[in-house]
Amino acid sequence: MPKKTHEEHENHERYLVTYADLITLLLGLFVILYASAKVDTPKYIVVSKAMRNFFTGSGKVIDRGGARGGLMPMLPNPSKTGGEEAMTRMEATIAEAIERMAATNGTAAGTAGEGTDSTSHIQVEMQERGSVIHLAESMFFDPGTAYIKSEGLRALDVVAPSLKTTMRLIRIEGHTDNTPIQTTLYPSNWHLSTASAITTATYLIEHHHIPSVRV
Structure with missing residues (x-):
């Protein structure tokens, strides 16, 4: 079963x-x-x-x-070396220095009967590449030369402290007018504008001790 x-x-x-x-x-x-x-x-x-x-x-x-x-x-950011906050601080610092210089120039003008206001030729603006400081060429160089005039040196003395305190890279551009130049020292306008930029950079490095690696 x-x-x-x-x-x-x-x-x-x-x-x-x-x-x-x-x-x-x-x-x-x-x-x-x-x-x-x-x-x-x-x-x-x-x-x-x-x-x-x-x-x-x-x-x-x-x-x-x-x-x-x-x-x-x-670390420095080459694409945005300024920033709105940095530009504001720079403008404030330069504005204070301009006021002091204007007061000094006013005193000198009252004493000597004449004075040159080198502060009205300084402008700061924000661009995509960063903070840009414009310095009028007329107060820096005589036509056809790359030697900085006294007014230009005073203008550099105004902006140098702001450039020294920031850790960003500094780019100096030299510009010339449209008048052609061809001399032994400056064969072309390119040579003259380059010499102007080098002279400016040298002054900032030697007199204001801005590190050359940043210029």
């Missing part, structure tokens, strides 16, 4: 394995969401400000209150 085979009972609890995995994943998701929502506000503000300063090129990465080592200087 053949043995009776017992039918295997179906495992109706297999779904619990999948259910447990799903619950575990959901628990992990909620833990991550909770950790993300619980933000340390002071630290978040410091990091947020540091990132904003980094991408705007203000020259400071972490504020003194948020970093143990104090301020951390940022």
